[in-house]
Amino acid sequence: MSNAFIAFQKNDESRCIVEAILEDNPNAMVDDQPSMVKIDVPNRLVIKRETVEEKIGRSFDLQELQLHLITISGHLDETDDEFTLSWNS
Amino acid sequence: MDMKVAKKLGLKERYALMTRDLAWDTTYQKMEDVFPQTTYEGIKIHDWDKWEDPFRLTMDAYWKYQSEKERKLYAILDGFNQNNGHLSVTDARYINVLKLFLGSTPPLELMAARGFSMMGRQMNGAGPRVACQMQAVDEYRHFQTQIHSISNYNKYYNGMDEFAHQQSRMWYLSDGKSFFDDAITAGPFEFMVAIGFAFEYVLTNILFVPFISGAAYNGDMAAMTVGFSAQSDEARHMTLGLECIKFMLEQDPDNLPIVQRWIDKWTWRGTRKLASVGMMMDYMLPKRIMSFKEAWEMYVEENGGALFKDLARYGITIPKCFSQTIEEKEHVSHQSWIGFYMKPQATPFHTWIPTPDEMDWLSEKYPNTFDQYYRPVLEFFDAQEKAGNRFDNKTAPMNCQVCVSTMKFNEPGDPMEMCFRESIYQGEKFHTCSDHCKEIFDNEPEKYVQTFISSHQVLQGNCEPDGVDVNAPDFKPGQDMLGYWKLDKRALGDFNGSEDQKNFAAWREQATKN
Numbered sequence: 001m002s003n004a005f006i007a008f009q010k011n012d013e014s015r016c017i018v019e020a021i022l023e024d025n026p027n028a029m030v031d032d033q034p035s036m037v038k039i040d041v042p043n044r045l046v047i048k049r050e051t052v053e054e055k056i057g058r059s060f061d062l063q064e065l066q067l068h069l070i071t072i073s074g075h076l077d078e079t080d081d082e083f084t085l086s087w088n089s
Numbered sequence: 090m091d092m093k094v095a096k097k098l099g100l101k102e103r104y105a106l107m108t109r110d111l112a113w114d115t116t117y118q119k120m121e122d123v124f125p126q127t128t129y130e131g132i133k134i135h136d137w138d139k140w141e142d143p144f145r146l147t148m149d150a151y152w153k154y155q156s157e158k159e160r161k162l163y164a165i166l167d168g169f170n171q172n173n174g175h176l177s178v179t180d181a182r183y184i185n186v187l188k189l190f191l192g193s194t195p196p197l198e199l200m201a202a203r204g205f206s207m208m209g210r211q212m213n214g215a216g217p218r219v220a221c222q223m224q225a226v227d228e229y230r231h232f233q234t235q236i237h238s239i240s241n242y243n244k245y246y247n248g249m250d251e252f253a254h255q256q257s258r259m260w261y262l263s264d265g266k267s268f269f270d271d272a273i274t275a276g277p278f279e280f281m282v283a284i285g286f287a288f289e290y291v292l293t294n295i296l297f298v299p300f301i302s303g304a305a306y307n308g309d310m311a312a313m314t315v316g317f318s319a320q321s322d323e324a325r326h327m328t329l330g331l332e333c334i335k336f337m338l339e340q341d342p343d344n345l346p347i348v349q350r351w352i353d354k355w356t357w358r359g360t361r362k363l364a365s366v367g368m369m370m371d372y373m374l375p376k377r378i379m380s381f382k383e384a385w386e387m388y389v390e391e392n393g394g395a396l397f398k399d400l401a402r403y404g405i406t407i408p409k410c411f412s413q414t415i416e417e418k419e420h421v422s423h424q425s426w427i428g429f430y431m432k433p434q435a436t437p438f439h440t441w442i443p444t445p446d447e448m449d450w451l452s453e454k455y456p457n458t459f460d461q462y463y464r465p466v467l468e469f470f471d472a473q474e475k476a477g478n479r480f481d482n483k484t485a486p487m488n489c490q491v492c493v494s495t496m497k498f499n500e501p502g503d504p505m506e507m508c509f510r511e512s513i514y515q516g517e518k519f520h521t522c523s524d525h526c527k528e529i530f531d532n533e534p535e536k537y538v539q540t541f542i543s544s545h546q547v548l549q550g551n552c553e554p555d556g557v558d559v560n561a562p563d564f565k566p567g568q569d570m571l572g573y574w575k576l577d578k579r580a581l582g583d584f585n586g587s588e589d590q591k592n593f594a595a596w597r598e599q600a601t602k603n
Contacts, residue, residue, distance in 0.1 A: 002395030007298065009317050034378055035305035035313060036298070063100075063146070066154045067161070070317055071298050072324045073392045075331070075399075076143040080100045087399050 003029075004045040004074030004085040007038040013056065014068040020051035036070055044086040045074065104145035109138065112215030124213045130276035132348075133341035137214030140336050144325055151223050155230070158318050162234060165314040170241045176600050179307040179375040181593035182584055184246050186304075186373035187312060188438035189365070190296075191239035192252040193262055195232045200269035201288075202228035204280055211277045220329050227322040231315075238315040245596075246589050248437030248580025258552065259574055260486065260543050261365070261429070261436060263493040267540060268362055274536070278337060279351050285330020287355035290396070291389055293323045296366050299384040303374045331396070338403035345404050350532070356393070356408040357525040360417070361492040367422030368429070371451065372443060380454035385418040410525045413501055419455055420499060423463040428497045430470060431482040437576055439584035442471040462504050479583055485544040485567065489522035490537050491529045496522055514538060 006021075008014035014037065021039050022028050024046055031038040039045065052060045062083045074085030098106070115123050127134065168174075178184065205225035212218045243249040256262055272283035301316030334352075337344045367381035379387075397407045430440040443451065448467065451459045470480050486495035500506040501524075510527040512519050514534040521527040530537045546552050547567040550559035554572035558564065571578070579588045 002398060003391065005392075009321075033299070033302045036302050036317070063144075063150055063154065066144075066321060066325075067157055069321045069324045071294055071320055072327070073395060076328050078100065078143055078145055087395050088402060 001042050002074075002087040003040040003042055004072075004087055005038055005040040006045060006047075006072050006085060007036055007070040008068045009070060010035055010037055011068065013064075016055035017047065017052055017065065017068065019055045021045070021047055023055075024048050024051050044084065046085075047083040049081050100145050104142070104147055107147040107149070108142070108219050109215050112218075120213065124211060126211045126277050127213055130278050130347065132276075132278045132337055132344050134213070134337075135340055137212075137216070139339065140214045140216035141332055142216050142220050143328055143332065146220075146223065146325070148219070148223075151226075155226075158321060159230070159234075162314050162318045163237075165310055166238060166241075169310040169314075173600055174308075174310055175242055175245055176593070176597050177308045181590050182373070182439070182441060183307050183309065183375050184242065184589060184593070185438040185440075185584065186369050187239065187242055187309070188246070188248050188580070189369060189373070190300075190312070191235055191242075192249060192255070192437065193265055194296075195235045195239075196253065196256040196262075197265050197269055198228050198232035198235065200273060201284060202226075202232060204269070204273045204284060207273070208277055208280060217329075217333070220325075220332075224322075224326055224329060227319075227326070231319045231322070234315050234318065238311045241311065245592065247577050247587075251437070251575040251577070254575050255437070257541075258543060260488075260495070263488065263541070263543065264362055264365070267491075267493040268358055271358070271536075278333070278347075281330060281333040282348065282351040283355045283358070285326060285333055286352065287359035289323050289326040289330050291356065291359040291393060292362060292366070293320060293326075294388040294392065295363060295370075295381075295384050297323060298388065299379055300366060300370055300374075303370060303376075303378045306378050307374055307376050334400065335403075338400070338405070342404075349405060352405065353408045353410065353525075354529050354532075356414075357410040357523075357529070358492060360389075360410065360414045361489075361494055361522075361526070364421040364425045364494065364498075367418075368425035371422040371454075372426040372447075377450065380451075381422045382418045382454060385414075390415060413523070413525070416501060417498070419458040420462070420504060423451075423455070423459065424497050424499070427463065427466055427470075428495060431480055432486075433479065433481055433582045434483070435570070435574075435576075435581075437574075437580040439580070439582065439587050439589065441584040442467055442474065458504065474583065474585075485547065487520060488542045488544055489526050490519045490540055490542070491521055491526035493540060493542060494522055496520070498522055 008017060018030065018037055018039060022030070025041045027042055028045070029040045031040065047062065047065065049060055049062050062078060062080070065083060072085055074087050077084045114120055121128070202225050205221045205228060209218050209222035209225055212221060239249055256266060268288070272280050275283065297316045297320035301313055301320070304316060305313040334348060337348050370377070370381045370384065397405065426440070429436060430442070433440060448464055452464065473480055488495055496507060496509060498508050500508040508523055510521045510524060512521065512527055512530050512534065519530060519534070519538065521530050543552050547570070550564070550566055552567065552570065552573050553559060554569055557569065584590055
């Protein structure tokens with residue numbers, strides 16, 4: 001099984017996004033690196049708008065992720081409510 | 090800033106209406122006459138509407154988020170420059186990695202901008218056309234922000250101001266130039282595999298992620314903000330490359346062997362280009378976060394491996410070169426650094442022997458190779474330098490006809506033997522650095538015989554500054570390579586004793602005392 005991953009620049013907003021990912025992906029592994037954070041999840045990583053909004057305390061458009069993103073791995077599917085990265089293997 | 094988009098329609102509907110729905114098929118002219126380039130490579134496409142853009146990014150959202158990225162980037166750059174940020178980097182050796190990184194990358198970004206502008210014109214479908222157009226604008230943004238980032242350093246340090254002139258002439262910039270020249274002169278689908286897959290997926294993940302994280306660790310906010318801001322676009326670029334590969338494979342089974350050959354070729358070309366990035370991580374960052382080998386394992390072996398496993402459902406197999414790249418990850422950064430160290434009069438950045446502590450770090454990170462093969466060479470050079478005999482190789486290098494790297498890589502399975510391959514084409518002999526470059530050459534010799542290799546061209550009198558009479562009886566080729574390259578003499582030589590070293594020490598002293 002391969003890992004899907006996502007990396008963000010470290011800042012206040014991405015801290016909330018990472019908290020949301022950890023809540024919604026119980027198998028998530030956090031790799032804390034200088035000025036960036038990388039999160040690996042076996043096979044499928046999902047970011048849910050609702051959870052991010054809860055953590056960040058305001059409404060959130062998943063396209064805002066683009067501001068903090070560094071890199072991703074996996075096939076992406078983005079809707080208004082979920083940003084999903086997955087491997088078919 | 091309030092980032093909320095007025096939500097009248099869902100993301101999917103908005104994307105469909107504002108991208109696909111605005112396109113039309115031509116009627117006055119035949120579609121194949123308007124888009125003539127997408128058939129000659131042999132790729133068969135039956136339905137362009139099947140192309141997916143999973144980010145579903147519309148042009149209005151694109152401008153909104155990109156402008157926000159720019160505002161953040163320039164706020165950091167201004168803050169860094171106003172605060173004399175260049176004096177807060179770990180030590181002056183660090184500046185040299187910027188000379189290499191920011192001296193070699195902007196022209197490649199510009200080539201990518203040109204390439205994706207062409208793709209934005211040539212692709213038949215509205216989905217790829219819009220995504221390629223956005224990528225073209227991104228690449229142009231990277232080209233500009235990188236130059237803005239280096240401009241502040243250029244006020245203080247030597248060797249940064251002639252990168253545009255050097256791009257087409259400088260021996261060590263030829264590998265990147267040839268990578269992009271090869272891609273942009275291929276057909277549109279091969280270009281997408283070359284840049285969208287190999288360059289974005291394999292290369293930028295190392296250059297703009299662990300290397301930039303390392304730049305941040307060394308106190309360089311300028312390179313950090315430029316690197317991460319660029320990489321936030323690369324996530325979209327990798328997705329575009331991956332979608333293109335999936336699209337070709339899903340459209341027609343006949344596309345598989347063509348796509349496989351491109352994946353094999355460009356994985357290898359990307360690997361060769363990474364050798365110098367390895368040396369930047371292992372040797373040029375005074376404070377290190379991870380070795381090139383570790384970065385390679387994380388971003389290429391695991392991440393690339395995940396992709397190849399995933400594509401197996403279409404019949405794609407792991408590239409033939411993959412096992413050799415895994416063997417080479419323990420060697421290439423050392424071979425590159427030693428190669429550059431030996432040419433102190435031929436680069437606009439300084440080189441040096443790592444300190445004893447740094448050598449111990451390398452031993453720990455490379456337990457199978459460093460002490461056995463590379464420490465003895467570096468210690469020998471160090472002793473020679475201390476005895477007043479700093480190594481200076483004045484000969485012209487031999488270059489690979491395909492990747493244009495200098496010949497410095499070892500024979501697979503034998504680190505003590507240098508690897509050379511040769512092919513005969515129309516009675517002439519051409520040299521390559523590896524089995525994989527030889528295979529690329531043999532597949533399209535008519536293309537690669539045209540490669541511009543300055544160490545060959547100089548002997549024909551083609552690498553001289555203006556005003557040199559190559560027909561004069563006393564003409565000696567290559568006598569004024571520094572003039573041809575426009576190399577600043579202050580930027581040459583070992584770091585020890587350089588003007589940068591002295592200035593940095595003096596300015597840092599001034600910055601902390603009255």
